[in-house]
Amino acid sequence: MDTAEIRSRFLNHFAAREHTVVPSASLIAPDPTLLLVNAGMVPFKPYFLGDLAPPWPRAASVQKVVRTVDIENVGRTTRHASFFQMCGNFSFGDYFKAEAIPFAFELLVDGFGFKPDDLWATVYLDDDEAEGIWRELLPAERIQRRDKEDNYWSMGVPGPCGPCSEIYFDRGPDHGRDGGPVADENRYLEVWNLVFMQFERGEGAGYDYPILRELPSRNIDTGMGLERMAVILQGVENVYEIDISRPVLDVASRLTGRRYGADPDSDVRLRVIADHSRTAAMLISDGITPSNEGRGYVLRRLLRRAVRDARLLGAREPVMERLFEVIGTAMGPIYPELVNDAETITRVAVAEEMAFAETLRTGTTIFDTAVRQVRATGATTLAGDEAFKLHDTYGFPIDLTLEMAAEAGLSVDEAGFRRLMERQRQTAKADRAARRIGNLDLSAFRPILAAAGPTTFTGYEELTRESS
Ligand code: ATP
Ligand code: MG
Ligand code: MG
Ligand code: MG
Numbered sequence: 001m002d003t004a005e006i007r008s009r010f011l012n013h014f015a016a017r018e019h020t021v022v023p024s025a026s027l028i029a030p031d032p033t034l035l036l037v038n039a040g041m042v043p044f045k046p047y048f049l050g051d052l053a054p055p056w057p058r059a060a061s062v063q064k065v066v067r068t069v070d071i072e073n074v075g076r077t078t079r080h081a082s083f084f085q086m087c088g089n090f091s092f093g094d095y096f097k098a099e100a101i102p103f104a105f106e107l108l109v110d111g112f113g114f115k116p117d118d119l120w121a122t123v124y125l126d127d128d129e130a131e132g133i134w135r136e137l138l139p140a141e142r143i144q145r146r147d148k149e150d151n152y153w154s155m156g157v158p159g160p161c162g163p164c165s166e167i168y169f170d171r172g173p174d175h176g177r178d179g180g181p182v183a184d185e186n187r188y189l190e191v192w193n194l195v196f197m198q199f200e201r202g203e204g205a206g207y208d209y210p211i212l213r214e215l216p217s218r219n220i221d222t223g224m225g226l227e228r229m230a231v232i233l234q235g236v237e238n239v240y241e242i243d244i245s246r247p248v249l250d251v252a253s254r255l256t257g258r259r260y261g262a263d264p265d266s267d268v269r270l271r272v273i274a275d276h277s278r279t280a281a282m283l284i285s286d287g288i289t290p291s292n293e294g295r296g297y298v299l300r301r302l303l304r305r306a307v308r309d310a311r312l313l314g315a316r317e318p319v320m321e322r323l324f325e326v327i328g329t330a331m332g333p334i335y336p337e338l339v340n341d342a343e344t345i346t347r348v349a350v351a352e353e354m355a356f357a358e359t360l361r362t363g364t365t366i367f368d369t370a371v372r373q374v375r376a377t378g379a380t381t382l383a384g385d386e387a388f389k390l391h392d393t394y395g396f397p398i399d400l401t402l403e404m405a406a407e408a409g410l411s412v413d414e415a416g417f418r419r420l421m422e423r424q425r426q427t428a429k430a431d432r433a434a435r436r437i438g439n440l441d442l443s444a445f446r447p448i449l450a451a452a453g454p455t456t457f458t459g460y461e462e463l464t465r466e467s468s
Contacts, residue, residue: 001233010087013107014060022061027286033157036066040088041221047092048160050216054092075271078238083279085226093217100220101133118170124151124163148207153195161201167192192224240271244330248274251326256313269309276306277323284345290352303352320349363394384416
């Protein structure tokens with residue numbers, strides 16, 4: 001079953017259950033706390049918080065998502081891509097757990113033909129209610145409880161959050177150990193997360209944050225990974241080999257002269273090239289251009305990693321133009337802008353590739369000199385200010401410095417580097433504050449809403465009356 005079919009079956013399933021189908025929002029987060037949209041619910045955050053009245057009680061979407069936290073996993077696990085598509089159904093104070101769980105189960109079993117025997121579910125530690133609903137559908141031994149790290153979802157920043165229930169597909173004993181998702185997340189592939197959005201969380205690192213309040217209503221937010229479903233339904237090994245990704249992998253293989261499947265280390269790099277170039281194309285098509293800050297830096301880092309991996313595998317010529325061409329062909333049917341704006345999008349990537357070739361040429365000389373100096377003193381660590389200089393003056397991303405240092409048998413004073421970066425970030429932040437760039441944080445209006453109550457906009461009627 002191709003990705004397009006999975007996508008439309010998902011949307012039809014929820015449209016038939018009174019959900020309004022909403023198109024994907026841009027990858028540029030409408031939310032100042034995030035750089036990029038990292039989940040399907042992000043565009044709906046104000047409805048969960050009660051900052052805006054939801055236009056519909058139920059919605060469904062297939063949202064473009066970029067997760068930079070997964071970049072290190074790309075190419076190494078079977079299930080993490082840096083760009084992916086999250087199929088979601090949402091209830092804004094309408095239905096809750098008792099409907100959300102069966103809705104998902106019915107789609108997997110009736111809509112996609114999954115055998116219930118292959119499915120496992122997890123629930124949050126104290127969520128007896130969700131476990132009770134699952135027991136109607138699955139035997140007790142295939143329902144597991146997990147702690148906050150896996151079964152309590154938030155955007156990773158302050159905002160709506162809540163306990164969740166995840167659905168896993170058993171890929172079979174060839175893929176790992178028995179014992180359910182708690183034992184092995186490679187064998188048991190997480191395909192869908194059902195989040196019971198009930199609370200608002202505050203600031204805090206990792207999973208250590210305060211719960212600020214209960215949300216005004218009990219909501220549902222789910223995310224089904226389109227590419228992971230395709231892995232299962234197409235019987236391939238990983239998310240890079242599905243219908244919309246495989247052609248890109250094949251072009252990466254041709255450009256580097258490496259046969260995919262011949263060598264595990266090269267395969268990782270081929271997957272990184274295919275993954276990162278596609279994410280770059282999606283970011284550029286949403287108007288992001290490479291820079292040294294924020295989203296532009298995410299894009300720059302992805303492009304540079306892809307270019308460097310291609311060179312390391314043996315590519316002699318620039319690779320972006322050919323990669324972007326095949327990405328347009330593979331993804332164009334869903335994202336026509338990739339085809340319509342192909343020339344502009346490709347130009348951005350090619351320019352970055354050329355500039356980086358130059359960076360590599362000059363930077364490598366500086367890097368080699370620094371390495372020689374470190375060795376001459378008998379030390380084994382490249383100083384933080386060297387790494388910072390490489391980054392700041394020669395555009396050498398830190399991960400590139402780390403990778404090249406490791407190849408040269410040296411470590412890097414990363415903490416020293418981070419301190420210098422942080423100092424620079426603070427200066428940039430102060431500059432921005434001085435320029436008073438606005439943002440879309442609606443939370444500042446909440447006290448006003450609480451004090452004055454909602455207002456009705458009468459501008460259309462009154463202006464119409466006046467002018468008629
Ligand atoms: P994992 O534990 O595998 O990293 P997750 O728990 O971080 O996944 P969620 O935040 O629950 O993922 O996202 C909802 C769904 O989106 C997941 O169930 C999965 O199907 C899909 N998904 C998450 N991360 C990725 C990724 N990097 N690439 C492809 N699909 C993903
Ligand atoms: Mg994850
Ligand atoms: Mg998970
Ligand atoms: Mg999850």
